[in-house]
Amino acid sequence: MTASRTDLPADATVAVRHPDAPAPGTVLPAHYAHCFGCGAAERHGLHLAIVAGEGVEVTATFEVTEHHQGAPGLAHGGLLASALDEILGMLGHLTRMSCVTARLETDFRRPVPVGSTLHLRSRADGVAGRKLYASAEGRLGGTDGPVAVRARALFVQVGLEHFAEHGRPEDLEAVARDPRLIGVPDYTVNP
């Protein structure tokens, strides 16, 4: 099989849980109130409540509704990829790396019907410099249910300037006026 760009490189080390990471069982704060994946202020968002696990692992449940359809009665694949992207990115709460998705590879193994509950889990597989490698899965109906979706991802650590340089000015100004819109303790690069 051809090597993938999300395969762990030879120089990768084990991802380490930051000593100040929230305790296992803690519902992680939304990293941004208007985030499509986890923000409470985003009316059309997924509103994922993501829970810290043991090690560098997080979980969430995702209720698939009629608003998530791609085909009649079935979830849209891109939307499922969004849920996986979110649960992968939130590993940053445990490693204290502020990362952005550089690559996301998704396998859709089973259709996901409207009305189903998808049990999501992600874990950090390794770190190489600024790169965080991670994987995730979504199981139907229970934590030991059949795997419907799987993903592997590469996140790249960025500093505050990434957001300051690229974000839309009015949204950055809103954050400056109300820093509580950002739900991370210290939004800086923290190697």
Ligand SMILES: CCCCCCCCCCCCCC(=O)SCCNC(=O)CCNC(=O)[C@H](O)C(C)(C)COP(=O)(O)OP(=O)(O)OC[C@H]1O[C@@H](n2cnc3c(N)ncnc32)[C@H](O)[C@@H]1OP(=O)(O)O
């Ligand atoms: C503090 C606590 C925070 C906690 C909470 C956080 C929650 C967050 C939740 C978020 C949830 C939602 C998440 C979202 O929705 S994040 C939103 C979606 N993602 C983006 O907008 C990212 C857009 N891309 C970029 O800005 C740049 O391309 C980045 C920053 C990623 C890299 O540009 P930069 O100029 O900085 O670095 P570089 O180009 O030297 O690359 C660096 C290294 O990476 C390797 N590479 C790069 N791309 C790829 C690729 N595609 N496949 C394989 N490898 C790739 C590259 O070869 C190099 O490797 P090496 O040569 O060093 O070996």
